[in-house]
Amino acid sequence: MLPTSRLVRRSVLTVDGANQAAVASASRADPDAIVLDPPEDLAAMRVALPEALTAAKRGGAEVFVRIDKRRAHAQLKAAVRPGLDGIVLPDPESAADVARLERIVADREREEGLLEDSIEILPLLGTPRGIWNVREIVNATARIRCAAIDEVQLCRSLAIVPTGEFDVLSFSRGRVIVETLAAVKLPLGIGHPLAALPREADHDEVLGVADRARNSGFKGALCPFPGWIAACNQAFTPSDEQVEYYRAIRKAFAEGIARGTAAVPFPGGRMIDVPVDERARLVIDWWERCQRRDAEKAAARSTQGERTA
Amino acid sequence: MPINNPRFVNAAWTRGCDGFTLDLQDSVPQSQKAYARTLVQDAIRNVAQGGGEVQVRINQAYIEADVAAAIWPGLSGLNMGHTLTSDQVRLMDACVSRVERERGLRPGTIEIDLSPDSVAGTVASEDLVDSSPRVKSFGGVGGYDYALSLGVEMFTGVDAFFYPRGLGSLIARAHHKSFPLSAQVADTSGSVSDADHAYAQAVATRKLGGRRGSGLHPNVVGPMTRGLTPPPEEVAEAERVLAFWRQLDAEGEAEGMLDGRPVDRYEAARAAELLEWAKACAEMDAYKERMVAETRAGLS
Numbered sequence: 131m132l133p134t135s136r137l138v139r140r141s142v143l144t145v146d147g148a149n150q151a152a153v154a155s156a157s158r159a160d161p162d163a164i165v166l167d168p169p170e171d172l173a174a175m176r177v178a179l180p181e182a183l184t185a186a187k188r189g190g191a192e193v194f195v196r197i198d199k200r201r202a203h204a205q206l207k208a209a210v211r212p213g214l215d216g217i218v219l220p221d222p223e224s225a226a227d228v229a230r231l232e233r234i235v236a237d238r239e240r241e242e243g244l245l246e247d248s249i250e251i252l253p254l255l256g257t258p259r260g261i262w263n264v265r266e267i268v269n270a271t272a273r274i275r276c277a278a279i280d281e282v283q284l285c286r287s288l289a290i291v292p293t294g295e296f297d298v299l300s301f302s303r304g305r306v307i308v309e310t311l312a313a314v315k316l317p318l319g320i321g322h323p324l325a326a327l328p329r330e331a332d333h334d335e336v337l338g339v340a341d342r343a344r345n346s347g348f349k350g351a352l353c354p355f356p357g358w359i360a361a362c363n364q365a366f367t368p369s370d371e372q373v374e375y376y377r378a379i380r381k382a383f384a385e386g387i388a389r390g391t392a393a394v395p396f397p398g399g400r401m402i403d404v405p406v407d408e409r410a411r412l413v414i415d416w417w418e419r420c421q422r423r424d425a426e427k428a429a430a431r432s433t434q435g436e437r438t439a
Numbered sequence: 440m441p442i443n444n445p446r447f448v449n450a451a452w453t454r455g456c457d458g459f460t461l462d463l464q465d466s467v468p469q470s471q472k473a474y475a476r477t478l479v480q481d482a483i484r485n486v487a488q489g490g491g492e493v494q495v496r497i498n499q500a501y502i503e504a505d506v507a508a509a510i511w512p513g514l515s516g517l518n519m520g521h522t523l524t525s526d527q528v529r530l531m532d533a534c535v536s537r538v539e540r541e542r543g544l545r546p547g548t549i550e551i552d553l554s555p556d557s558v559a560g561t562v563a564s565e566d567l568v569d570s571s572p573r574v575k576s577f578g579g580v581g582g583y584d585y586a587l588s589l590g591v592e593m594f595t596g597v598d599a600f601f602y603p604r605g606l607g608s609l610i611a612r613a614h615h616k617s618f619p620l621s622a623q624v625a626d627t628s629g630s631v632s633d634a635d636h637a638y639a640q641a642v643a644t645r646k647l648g649g650r651r652g653s654g655l656h657p658n659v660v661g662p663m664t665r666g667l668t669p670p671p672e673e674v675a676e677a678e679r680v681l682a683f684w685r686q687l688d689a690e691g692e693a694e695g696m697l698d699g700r701p702v703d704r705y706e707a708a709r710a711a712e713l714l715e716w717a718k719a720c721a722e723m724d725a726y727k728e729r730m731v732a733e734t735r736a737g738l739s
Contacts, residue, residue, distance in 0.1 A: 132557075132588060265562065304602020311589060312558040345597040347589040393441045393466035399630025401655055404465035405583040412590065 132408060133314045137275055138423040139163055140350040140366035141359045142318060147182045147195070148174060157189035159356040160363065160427060165194045165218050168205065176208045183213050190430030194218050194252055199227065203234055210238035216250030221283065223259040228270035250275055256283025261302045268313040276316035278352050279306045281325035292326035299326065307347035319343060320351035328354045333361050340365030368417040376410035383407040441466035443475045448482050452489030452734060454657050455664065457723055459486045462496045463505050464520050472501065476508035483513045490730030494518050494552065499527055506534035510542060516550035521584060523559050525570035532571040550575050557588035561603040568614045578607025579619035594629040620649035632656040641666025650716065669717040677710035
């Protein structure tokens with residue numbers, strides 16, 4: 131049986147942590163996770179973060195804080211607190227970068243009385259060295275449960291001016307996807323062209339790009355705009371038609387096995403064997419996990435609504 | 440083909456294939472694995488009547504039992520699907536060496552074709568590629584197994600295998616192995632019997648320099664073989680390029696223009712390679728024809 135991550139993280143919305151209205155709005159937009167981008171000023175960060183964290187969690191999203199690795203110690207002092215789910219580490223280039231951050235996170239967990247290893251680290255890969263070393267980065271600690279590619283930053287690092295016409299990051303994207311999945315973790319990204327050229331776009335456009343991202347191996351996307359979230363949640367959740375199709379696959383394969391064959395013809399000229407049946411099992415399982423995650427978020431919003439009322 | 444399906448195995452030698460893979464792995468249910476092993480020796484003899492090479496695909500979970508069941512005269516190689524570690528390959532190599540000795544086969548005859556057809560296989564590629572001297576070809580990926588490990592749908596038109604294929608080809612070439620190059624022609628139907636797609640895929644593969652194809656249905660054998668064989672007009676053009684190059688060479692020139700196209704030693708080498716490949720294809724076709732005719736004569 132193929133080892134796969136159990137995590138559901140289809141949409142990860144980044145929001146200005148100092149803008150309380152934006153944070154409140156983000157929590158209503160139904161992302162699976164929110165990344166708070168803290169204010170530059172440390173004093174302002176200390177003031178803004180507690181309230182932002184509470185507000186961000188109201189919709190049932192996991193909440194992360196993005197830190198600057200050059201000021202990691204001071205920022206983590208302010209960021210790591212009860213309720214926080216994880217830290218976003220931009221531009222890690224080696225396992226040592228992750229280890230340095232992890233030591234501080236572990237200290238802060240102890241100081242705050244949090245469960246050991248409860249704070250996740252989400253690497254945001256935006257440099258050529260980080261992409262090349264993705265294997266050691268994603269395997270650096272069990273705190274890493276997913277890894278994301280930051281194509282805007284990667285283009286800057288590579289001195290590439292991105293255009294919608296040419297997709298120049300296929301190899302980098304493929305490397306992140308393959309290495310992250312091999313580590314049994316989730317790769318996040320939306321791919322060409324919106325990842326390198328992020329902008330507000332209508333639902334169908336984001337859905338089309340996110341569909342391609344899913345068909346490339348990504349399991350969720352970073353969303354710079356709340357308007358992307360519904361499309362990403364939809365694209366990274368198996369559709370009802372897919373679930374129905376894969377249930378029919380499982381039934382046909384089980385019938386084939388009962389007849390003594392594991393190479394089973396299927397309508398449309400397709401042939402089902404073990405990996406197709408296993409894929410069917412995983413898609414149905416993934417769909418069920420997405421349903422549970424959506425129910426959790428709905429319950430959080432409902433509880434919040436009752437409190438407000 | 441699933442080795443436990445006599446309808447497929449008995450008709451295989453009539454299909455005109457250059458090679459066959461007898462499957463002990465995913466197309467054979469767990470309950471029939473042991474029975475399937477007892478069929479291998481006869482199946483090799485049976486399908487080889489058509490003149491094609493014979494390979495057996497074994498289970499990584501049953502390396503010793505499958506190797507012992509698979510190695511018989513007429514076998515050219517073994518394939519281990521889902522190859523994950525160099526230890527598995529070394530175990531396979533040791534088992535093959537032992538069985539070759541026991542059955543009087545020339546040592547080193549049996550090749551190992553690795554299929555690192557998962558993300559874990561790609562990650563382990565640099566360890567796998569040199570894990571046995573029997574490995575001559577490496578790095579082919581794609582298909583349902585790789586799609587499963589990526590968690591992607593097949594037949595969407597998205598080339599999800601771009602990275603593992605590219606990395607696999609680099610690692611194979613860097614370690615002096617051949618790479619089963621295959622052009623990516625979008626397939627949005629998933630039909631295993633689509634002859635038009637098989638032909639288009641084969642032509643595109645040949646134009647990129649690839650020489651191998653594989654399929655799951657007899658319908659695709661002819662189109663694939665035709666598509667991978669240089670057509671007469673390309674053979675004629677290659678002969679013309681080579682003749683022009685020989686003339687240049689005799690005149691002491693290093694390059695010249697033929698109908699507005701530059702011809703140098705690289706072009707000449709490519710033309711010579713195409714002619715060699717065309718000759719090998721013709722020889723293989725003639726051999727298969729003779730083998731099938733002899734088998735039919737023996738049956739009548």
